[in-house]
Structure formats: structure tokens, C-alpha cells
Amino acid sequence: MISDEEAIEMAHNIEKINIDVKKTIEKAVTAGYLGVEHFYCSVLQEGNYTTPIDRLFGENLPKMKLDNFYFDIISKALDDEGIYISLAYCNGEMRVSPERVDEIIEYEDYELEEDDLYFLRQHVMVTSEATKIFRIYEEEGIPGHKPTDDLGLMVKYEDGQYYSYFAVRSTDLCMSALQVFPLSPELPKEHEFSLINPINKVLIEMMMDVIVLAE
Numbered sequence: 001m002i003s004d005e006e007a008i009e010m011a012h013n014i015e016k017i018n019i020d021v022k023k024t025i026e027k028a029v030t031a032g033y034l035g036v037e038h039f040y041c042s043v044l045q046e047g048n049y050t051t052p053i054d055r056l057f058g059e060n061l062p063k064m065k066l067d068n069f070y071f072d073i074i075s076k077a078l079d080d081e082g083i084y085i086s087l088a089y090c091n092g093e094m095r096v097s098p099e100r101v102d103e104i105i106e107y108e109d110y111e112l113e114e115d116d117l118y119f120l121r122q123h124v125m126v127t128s129e130a131t132k133i134f135r136i137y138e139e140e141g142i143p144g145h146k147p148t149d150d151l152g153l154m155v156k157y158e159d160g161q162y163y164s165y166f167a168v169r170s171t172d173l174c175m176s177a178l179q180v181f182p183l184s185p186e187l188p189k190e191h192e193f194s195l196i197n198p199i200n201k202v203l204i205e206m207m208m209d210v211i212v213l214a215e
Contacts (some may be wrong), residue, residue, distance in 0.1 A: 001105060004196040007204055008185045011195055014153070014164050014211070021078070021155065022071055023212035025085055029066070031128040031210075033089040034150065038064035041074055042169070042178065044082040044154065050169060050178045082156035084169055084180050087127060087207040090151065090199060092144040094124040100131050107136035107198055123199055129209040134202050143192040144199050146170065151203050153211070154180055166204055168193055 002010070029037040042050035053073055054064045064070055077083050110117065117137040123144045125132045136142055145151070145168065154165045166183045183204075187194035194200060 001107075001198065002201050002205055004185075004189075004201075007195055007201045010204055010208065011166055011183065011185070014166065014208075016161065016163065017211075018162070018214040019153070019155065019164055020212040020214040021074065021083070021085070024087075024153075024210065025074075026066060027128050027212055028085060028087050028152075028210055029128070031089070031126055033126050034086060037066055038070060040086045042084045042086075043073075043077040043080075044084055044156070044180065046081065048154070048180045048182075050084050050180055052178075078155060078162070079157050082154060084154050084167065085152045086150045086169060087152040087210045088150065088203050089126045090123055090145045090149070090203060091147050092121055092123045093147060096124050096131060096133070101133055102130040104133045104135065105202060107134065107140070107142075109198070110137070110140055125199075125203055125206060127206045127210050130206055132202065132206065134199055136198065141190045142198055143190065145192060151200075151207065153207070154182060166195070166200075166207065 025041050029040045034040055038053050042052050044050055074083055117139050119138040120135055121138050123134045149168055149170045151168050154167045156163050167180045169178055169180050171178045181193045183193055183195040183200055185195040189196045
């Protein structure tokens with residue numbers, strides 16, 4: 001697992017990297033965890049709330065495909081409030097067959113004594129490139145993510161340049177509102193939106209393998 005410093009450096013480096021948005025979305029959707037392809041990219045609005053592309057058309061929801069029309073909408077949104085691209089999914093309740101697992105990672109940097117550790121939690125992490133399992137004892141106090149959350153990149157246009165930030169798209173069980181929260185190095189590792197949360201550090205590494213850079 002990468003160190004805190006490496007996670008922060010990755011996040012810093014990704015900010016101004018020229019990402020091929022189209023190819024990154026096309027690669028991300030092959031993971032399949034969201035079911036519907038067009039939901040992997042959403043338009044950002046005020047307050048970092050997100051709207052799926054088809055919801056921009058009100059009650060007359062069109063059948064969206066990853067075609068020129070779809071990417072034209074994304075291109076326009078990039079120059080407005082920005083977009084969110086889903087790249088990874090993490091679920092502490094999910095079960096996956098062993099043959100699908102590419103790697104099992106055991107957390108080792110415990111602050112508690114071994115005798116104080118009782119409940120081992122298994123977090124399944126999925127991207128288009130890999131499926132991994134991260135194991136950590138609950139007593140360490142490291143939160144995972146809700147089954148309705150996913151992780152990815154916020155891409156915004158500011159001061160004549162595009163900026164990208166690792167983030168969590170979170171909602172309630174009713175899916176009433178989707179909001180994006182950037183991962184922050186200022187938050188302690190015990191926070192779900194912390195850049196140095198051990199679970200998020202593994203996910204950052206995995207997401208880096210999905211991102212396609214512009215040539």
C-alpha cells in the first residue's frame with residue numbers, strides 16, 4: 001500500500017494532468033458496477049451536486065448511448081461547472097468469488113494492540129482493471145464507503161485550465177441527491193473523505209490504472 005506522502009503526491013500530480021476524458025469514461029464503464037453506462041459520468045452543478053446526463057432533459061428521458069451526442073454534452077459541461085467520472089466502487093458488505101479477486105491486501109499499520117482486535121472487515125474494491133479485497137479490523141476506526149457511494153474524478157475548468165481531483169460521489173439510500181466530496185489531505189485517516197484513509201489510498205492506486213492520459 002502506498003504511503004500517506006505518496007497518496008498526497010498522486011493527488012497533487014493528477015490536478016493538472018491532461019486527461020483524455022472520452023477514453024477514460026469508455027474504459028471506466030467496463031467495470032460494470034453501476035449497471036448503466038451513461039451514469040459513469042455526471043454533470044456537476046452548484047454545491048458539487050451531480051446530475052446524470054439523461055436527467056438534463058427533464059421528464060423526457062432519452063435512451064443514452066456513449067455516442068457523439070453524449071460526449072458533446074460532457075464537453076460543454078466541462079467548460080461550465082465541470083463533470084464527475086466514476087472510476088471505482090468499494091463495498092464492505094459485498095461478496096465476490098475468489099477467482100475474480102486479483103489481490104488481497106491486509107492492513108498492518110495498527111495503532112492498537114493485537115489483543116484489542118476482534119472484528120475483521122473485508123472491503124471489496126472494483127475498477128475496470130482489477131478487483132481487490134482490503135482487510136482491516138473495525139477497531140482501528142477506519143471507515144469504508146456506503147453501498148450507494150462510488151469514487152472517481154471531479155474535472156473542472158478554472159482560470160483557463162482543467163483541474164482534476166479525486167472524490168467520492170455520495171448519496172442516501174433513496175438516491176434523492178448525489179453530491180461529490182473531494183478527498184482531502186487535511187482530514188484524519190479516520191474520515192471517509194480523507195486522502196490518507198488507508199482504504200482510499202488503495203482505491204487511488206486502482207483509479208490511476210483506469211485514467212487515460214491525452215496524447
